[in-house]
Amino acid sequence: xxxxxxxxxxxxxxxxxxxxxxxxxxxxxxxxxxxxxxxxxxxxxxxxxxxxxxxxxxxxxxxxxxxxxxxxxxxxxxxxxxxxxxxxxxxxxxxxxxxxxxxxxxxxxxxxxxxxxxxxxxxxxxxxxxxxxxxxxxxxxxxxxxxxxxxxxxxxxxxxxxxxxxxxxxxxxxxxxxxxxxxxxxxxxxxxxxxxxxxxxxxxxxxxxxxxxxxxxxxxxxxxxxxxxxxxxxxxxxxxxxxxxxxxxxxxxxxxxxxxxxxxxxxxxxxxxxxxxxxxxxxxxxxxxxxxxxxxxxxxxxxxxxxxxxxxxxxxxxxxxxxxxxxxxxxx
Numbered sequence: 626x627x628x629x630x631x632x633x634x635x636x637x638x639x640x641x642x643x644x645x646x647x648x649x650x651x652x653x654x655x656x657x658x659x660x661x662x663x664x665x666x667x668x669x670x671x672x673x674x675x676x677x678x679x680x681x682x683x684x685x686x687x688x689x690x691x692x693x694x695x696x697x698x699x700x701x702x703x704x705x706x707x708x709x710x711x712x713x714x715x716x717x718x719x720x721x722x723x724x725x726x727x728x729x730x731x732x733x734x735x736x737x738x739x740x741x742x743x744x745x746x747x748x749x750x751x752x753x754x755x756x757x758x759x760x761x762x763x764x765x766x767x768x769x770x771x772x773x774x775x776x777x778x779x780x781x782x783x784x785x786x787x788x789x790x791x792x793x794x795x796x797x798x799x800x801x802x803x804x805x806x807x808x809x810x811x812x813x814x815x816x817x818x819x820x821x822x823x824x825x826x827x828x829x830x831x832x833x834x835x836x837x838x839x840x841x842x843x844x845x846x847x848x849x850x851x852x853x854x855x856x857x858x859x860x861x862x863x864x865x866x867x868x869x870x871x872x873x874x875x876x877x878x879x880x881x882x883x884x885x886x887x888x889x890x891x892x893x894x895x896x897x898x899x900x901x902x903x904x905x906x907x908x909x910x911x912x913x914x915x916x917x918x919x920x921x922x923x924x925x926x927x928x929x930x931x932x933x934x935x936x937x938x939x940x941x942x943x944x945x946x947x948x949x950x951x952x953x954x955x956x957x
Contacts, residue, residue, distance in 0.1 A: 647683050647712055648676040655685060662844070668693035668700070684709045697847075697957045698731035716754075718746045731957060733770055740765035749787075753839040756795075758786040774807035793834045793848065800827040814898040819863040828858040847956040850875045855885070866890040873936050879953030880939030892917060892930040905949060913948055 655674060662669035672689035685708045693700035703726040709719040722742040728735045744761040748754045763781040780802040788794045804823040811817060834848035842848055851874065858869040866889065873883025889895055893914060900910035921927045935942045939951050 647715070648679075651683055651685060652676045662692070665844075666695055668695075678709070678712070681712055682709065683712045683715070693729070698729075699957070700727075700729040702727040716748045716750065718748070720744045720746060736767075736769045736771075738765075738767045738769075739763050742766065751839070753841055755837050755839040756785070756787060758784070760784045770807075774809045776807055777803075777805045779803040787837075788831065791833060793837045794831060795834070795838070796829075796831050798827075798829045810902075813902050815901040816862075816898060819865070824861040824863070826860050829856040830854065830858070831856070849879070849956060850954055853881070853883075853954075864891050865894055867895060871934075875954055876938070878939075879955045881936045881951055881954070882938055883936050885934045885936060885941075887930070887932045887934060889930045889932070891928055892921070909949070916943065916946070 652674060659669045659671070668691055670689075670691045671687045673687070675686045675688075676683065677686070678684040687706045688704070690703045690706045691701075703723050705723045707719075707721040709721065710717065720743060722739070724738060724740065724742075726737050728737055741762065741764040744759055746759045747757045749757045761781070761783040763778075765779060766781050767775055767777045769775040778801045781799075782801075783799045784797070786796045788796060801823070804826045805821050811819070831854040832850050833852040835851050836842075836846075836848040838848055852872070853875065854872045855870055858867075860867045868888040869885060871883060871885030873881040873885070875881055896905065896910050896914050896917070899905040900907050905913070917930055917932065918927065920932065921930050932943070934948070936951065939953060940947050941949050941951060
């Protein structure tokens with residue numbers, strides 16, 4: 626019995642020593658990362674960094690966190706942020722965001738509120754901590770601009786996973802429940818008669834990049850997409866239904882070249898919404914509606930459209946006729 630007690634005490638002492646070493650190493654690495662960002666011109670500040678969780682966890686909690694990258698124009702502020710890990714499984718991280726935070730993009734500032742917002746992140750081994758897979762869950766999420774326009778959803782589920790068959794290629798899936806666009810957008814689209822929320826909004830896509838996603842993707846340069854394979858994107862909003870599938874290459878300028886199939890129900894209303902929002906000119910909308918009406922009639926259902934489009938260097942073509950420019954894909 627005495628030997629057993631001695632063994633238990635020794636093991637407990639070794640484990641306590643390991644936890645202290647792991648916690649101090651984590652804190653030192655975090656402090657070093659913030660110092661490196663500051664030396665590169667970032668705003669990288671916090672009022673406190675606490676490491677806790679003994680004996681089985683090593684959890685880092687930041688208070689009054691502020692990050693801003695002047696090159697990309699992105700910034701983030703949070704009163705509290707946590708990175709939770711099991712001490713014996715350090716490559717599996719749980720990120721927990723607060724109920725309120727601020728995200729600034731190159732275009733606007735967003736106040737983000739959520740009843741729950743957290744992600745599970747699994748990293749591969751290596752100094753740069755390459756991403757293996759991640760899942761994000763948000764409940765009662767609101768994104769509000771500084772002029773008071775709010776996008777809301779009761780739930781958001783997103784996932785990303787590295788593929789084993791192709792380098793620097795990842796599977797993405799995203800689904801939003803009860804997605805409600807801002808009221809201002811509804812007015813611009815002429816969608817006042819549509820329901821407040823979408824019946825469905827989801828997508829599954831595989832994307833290849835010019836580099837892998839790892840810690841350097843945050844520190845220096847975001848990997849840029851080179852190929853997109855859209856399994857399915859679906860949006861259902863009242864009587865409006867839209868499905869998109871296809872594949873395209875992305876050149877160095879972010880222009881898409883490939884083939885896409887669009888299926889739409891009550892498609893005339895969708896075109897009118899694009900005209901109302903300014904995405905399509907009124908003249909082009911009229912010409913497009915005439916052409917698509919003929920195609921829908923030939924298919925046997927004037928309310929449903931099954932449309933193949935060819936993408937050439939960022940322009941969508943219906944046969945030989947250009948129907949619109951696509952935005953360039955560039956991750957900043």
